[in-house]
Amino acid sequence: MTQFFAKTAGKRGEIYVYDAIGRSFFDDGVSAKSFAESLKALGNVSALDLYINSPGGSVFEGLAIYNQIKRFAGEKIVHIDGIAASISSVIAMAGDEVRIAANGTIMIHDPWGMTMGTAEEMRKTADSLDKTRDVLLENYVARTGGKREQISAWMAAETWMNADEAVERGFATSKVEEKQFNAAFPMLDKFNKVPAGLRKQATSVDARMAQMSMRLQKLNLGASPKTA
Incomplete structure (x- = not known):
C-alpha cells in the first residue's frame, strides 16, 4: 500500500512521499502523474512542504516530479x-x-540500467546511462554549488550522507530534530553500501515477505481441489 498523500494547512500545501518513485506491478509507489494530481488538488496554496522518506526508483518519473516542484510558484x-x-x-x-532530520540520510549514485542484445545495443545503453548521469549531476551541482568532479566521484562511489555531511556539502540547508521513520524498503537491498541500520530494516521486510509467500503456498497446497 502506497504511503503517498497530500493535504492543506491554511495556505500551505503538504505532500508526503513515503514510498518508492514510479508505479510498480502492484500499483504502489509514487508516479509523476499521481504527484501532479495531488499538487493540483492542493488548490490555490502559496507554499509547499514536501516530506520525503523514499529509497528512489524510476529516474524519469523522478525527474518529472522534480520539474513539477520547480515550477510551483510559491515557497518550496x-x-x-x-x-x-x-x-x-x-x-x-x-x-x-x-x-534534513538529525537521523536522516541522503544517498547519491550513478544511474543503473539493464539491457539484452548485441554489444552495440549494450554500448548504446551505456551511452544513455552516461547522459542520464550528467543530467542528475547538474541538478546536484546547481543545488550545492559544489565542484562537478567531486560530486561525480561521490555518485560513482554510491555515497551515503548523514545529516551533518548533507548540510556541510550543500545537499541540505539545515538539520532539524530527529524524526521517527520506517525505512523497511526492499529496494535498499539492491545498493552496495547501505548503512547497517537501514539494511537491517530492508532485510527484515524481505524476510516477512518470504514468510508470507510460504504461508500462502501452504494454504494453496492444503486447499481442496476444484472440479470442473
Missing part, C-alpha cells in the same frame, strides 16, 4: 524525514530549502 520547503536515496535525492534538490 523539502523535509527529509528519513531517507532520500537515489532519484528521491534529486527530487529533494527542488526545494528552496532542504531540511
Whole structure:
C-alpha cells in the first residue's frame, strides 16, 4: 500500500512521499502523474512542504516530479524525514530549502540500467546511462554549488550522507530534530553500501515477505481441489 498523500494547512500545501518513485506491478509507489494530481488538488496554496522518506526508483518519473516542484510558484520547503536515496535525492534538490532530520540520510549514485542484445545495443545503453548521469549531476551541482568532479566521484562511489555531511556539502540547508521513520524498503537491498541500520530494516521486510509467500503456498497446497 502506497504511503503517498497530500493535504492543506491554511495556505500551505503538504505532500508526503513515503514510498518508492514510479508505479510498480502492484500499483504502489509514487508516479509523476499521481504527484501532479495531488499538487493540483492542493488548490490555490502559496507554499509547499514536501516530506520525503523514499529509497528512489524510476529516474524519469523522478525527474518529472522534480520539474513539477520547480515550477510551483510559491515557497518550496523539502523535509527529509528519513531517507532520500537515489532519484528521491534529486527530487529533494527542488526545494528552496532542504531540511534534513538529525537521523536522516541522503544517498547519491550513478544511474543503473539493464539491457539484452548485441554489444552495440549494450554500448548504446551505456551511452544513455552516461547522459542520464550528467543530467542528475547538474541538478546536484546547481543545488550545492559544489565542484562537478567531486560530486561525480561521490555518485560513482554510491555515497551515503548523514545529516551533518548533507548540510556541510550543500545537499541540505539545515538539520532539524530527529524524526521517527520506517525505512523497511526492499529496494535498499539492491545498493552496495547501505548503512547497517537501514539494511537491517530492508532485510527484515524481505524476510516477512518470504514468510508470507510460504504461508500462502501452504494454504494453496492444503486447499481442496476444484472440479470442473
